[in-house]
Ligand SMILES: [Zn+2]
């Protein structure tokens with residue numbers, strides 16, 4: 046994920062009026078920080094890929110068990126659920142995702158990953174926490190510690206979730222399918238945070254409504270009739286046809302959607318052929334689609350099917366050799382941050398952070414399977430907020446030079462630990478104290 050900072054203006058000029066637990070929280074964060082950074086560095090150096098997060102899950106489970114949570118492991122494959130009942134009151138679920146990416150780390154940090162690990166298919170891959178999920182996990186452990194220290198200040202049930210496989214859009218579904226809302230206390234609210242490389246470290250941002258995009262994955266197999274490269278007239282060339290399809294697909298967003306409608310059609314992979322003088326029989330295209338509206342998402346898919354089919358017909362392909370368009374069954378749906386809940390979080394943060402550390406962001410075209418927590422029949426209000434992770438000086442220098450600064454999913458990016466982790470834990474604790482009951 047990546048963010049564009051829309052507004053650095055303060056959300057509210059609220060005075061930093063003190064929450065009764067504020068000093069205790071600050072003291073706890075300061076006291077726990079060295080051991081939390083050690084956990085963070087360890088997680089960073091030992092990344093695990095989607096649905097393979099057994100070591101990470103073990104660390105979370107052991108930490109939360111030690112704090113007195115009732116911990117269940119292997120929920121949705123490698124997920125962890127930790128429950129702490131602390132009197133009558135609302136149930137709050139806080140989610141952190143655990144998985145890393147198949148990226149070779151080039152940050153040069155002393156705790157950089159050199160790991161080569163198995164992916165779920167059993168293939169060896171370099172791995173890196175390039176999306177800061179290691180900071181999310183550390184933040185979850187830190188939040189558990191502060192909320193435990195401040196337990197005299199809240200009442201209700203706290204459910205902490207370490208979720209697998211966010212990067213492949215499958216972990217939230219796996220945990221929900223495994224009874225997260227039915228075998229464990231059903232939450233009144235679900236919240237999460239994401240560390241963003243486009244925001245200054247320690248910055249806290251919220252956004253109401255659509256926040257992450259619908260993501261659809263589409264494959265097109267363009268079929269032709271292969272033959273000798275010297276005899277094109279005796280073939281139907283799938284390379285030329287693919288090129289026409291790729292260009293024609295560009296007209297969907299440009300010519301079919303109302304101007305201003307956010308949508309992306311990207312052909313990220315195009316494979317065909319083995320040798321210069323052979324016209325192949327097939328070409329393969331891999332697409333990713335992004336949108337903020339169900340209707341737009343369906344329109345993109347219908348247009349892709351229509352354009353692929355009819356461009357092939359125009360090229361003279363018979364019915365039995367028309368392109369095969371496959372749409373991945375599961376859409377990673379739009380993440381919709383409940384407006385009332387998000388406003389409540391923003392107002393809370395305004396009491397805990399100085400105004401120049403608060404703001405809002407534009408919706409991201411990235412997908413987030415956090416969306417799934419708000420889409421069950423329980424219709425639980427959800428909200429995910431952002432914590433900045435990059436050195437503000439580096440961001441400013443990049444802006445001055447007109448250069449892109451490395452961000453999430455880059456082999457060169459990792460957050461600055463201290464301001465990022467401290468802001469994550471403070472913001473998450475503040476949010477929890479607001480959403481749980483008062484004592
Ligand atoms: Zn990511």
Ligand SMILES: [Zn+2]
Pocket residue numbers: 046176177178211239
């Ligand atoms: Zn992420």
